[in-house]
Amino acid sequence: MRLDEDKWVFAGGVTPEWNWVADRRRREALAKLEAVDLSKAPPGKWRAGLDYLLKTPGPERDRLLLDPAMDYWLYLWDKHFASAPASESDWRLQLSLLQGFAAALAKQRGDPLDFEAWPDPAGRFYLYGSPWWAEAPKGPFNVSRLELRRLPELRPGLIVDEQAWLLVHGVTMHGLGKLNHRQLKRFIEVLSRSIEELRDVDPLIEAELLDMTRLIVPLATPEKQSSVSSSYVSLRGAICLSHAESTLLQAETLIHEFCHQKMNQLLAVDPLLLPGQGGQVFYSPWRPDARRLRGLLLGAHAFLNVARHLLAAISRRSFRKRENIDTMLNVALRLYQVEDALRSLFFYARFTEFGLRFTLALQRELGVLHHGTLWFPKALIKEARAATQRHRAKFALHDTGFHKSAAFVDRVKKAPFLSPGGVEA
């Protein structure tokens, strides 16, 4: 299929092309499951779960194969079990987690939950790919004897959880939220309103987000920061974010992380950048440290989408003046940052055919959004431009896309002729 860049730069909705890309991932997951070799597994009734999964096709299994838990299970399998020796306890855990998927499928289809498993390190058993879980006795136990409970859901099929072992084991960038009942209820309320507001502004991105995202993990909000968020290549369909009372901020965060997730799924079908270009790291307009070309591309895509949403939101709603100004500044900053990232991409990268169309489309949409800021106060635009220039002066190697290392700055001070135009400040 010839990918249409206009459906990926911004949301195109749940189209046949969207489904085709998801289907590639689904088929890859199924092929990996079919290749699972249990010959080194410890004694136990492990085959039942794997056989049930492999022999029960249908829409319920298709959905399961695209669950972030499945993504992470397959990642753990490749990393620890496919070619390296593992301990008996590790095998037991990995295969019990697999029984969780089989049990989820069976529950959805109304089939018996006759699978044997061991509890996870927290003493629980999750029916991964569903909102069901249970406190588990010492193993081995039969899943059909467990008293199932239900996880909270933001929407049907979109669970909110921070305890399921397989879902949070890979969440390493930030601390988990550890929300009590009241805090969790508020977290879900605000996010739910954010998604409704998202739909009002752009129903296509809401449709995509709800189709792909299956899990929200609450994170702890660090001191001195308004919010944190993350998503992971090995956990596609999961968004991790901390609580904020602002529905606009939560929508911005959801869009940002969802865009990364969407790109991670797309990159499995087309890498956008030709292979062999991962050697150098580059100046990132969003961070003090450097990033590879892929990071710049994902950042440009995510922040362009964020800027577009914020611009549409402030055009439609009347905020308090302070909030309006903050949002306009946010939009302007993002546009200049995206511009810098795209500049580096066009300087240094070689793209696939689709990658070039996609990146040119990003550049074109950036141009359109600049027009959308013509009504912003001039002083605000100037402030945004100055902020991005200050960041560049601090972290970039003059007008290149390279990152400026601290060691080099020291050297330049000692050898002034190495620095065109004189000694570095």
Added chain:
Amino acid sequence: MTPLERDEWLEAWAASYRPGPIMPLRRLLARLPEGRWEAALTGAPGSRVKLRLDGRLLLDWDASVQRLTVAGSEAKDRPFDPAAFGELEGPLRDFASLHPIRCAREDEGGWSLVPRQAIPWPLWLRLDVAAAFTADSTRLSFLALNRRVTELRFEGERLWAWLD
């Protein structure tokens, strides 16, 4: 590089890495005829520098032991076949698809890959095969500027990139 560009480059290299006295090298360079020069940057910067005249006369200066080696080129060119490079096949294939390789070159000291068209240094650095240079890429960029990489040389674990 012209001889003047070569001398400026050498001065910049010496100021950046402070390798030790380079007078013996300068004295020899002053006696050599005009010609087209190339300089080599290494992925492990230190006290060693290489210069090449007209693709044939090779000067290898190690300032730490004050040793200058002068040699003619005895390299043999052969067609480039990524499959012949074992575990390097994948990365070299990726390299060749981005920047086609004219030939592989071998001599006693090591082997080289010669791209069909010289590659500008900043575009060179982004390549996987250039990973050894990227730790010092900011400083090396001031030596390489927008010069072009004409040859990537492998001497054991040490990598050199020849610049025009």
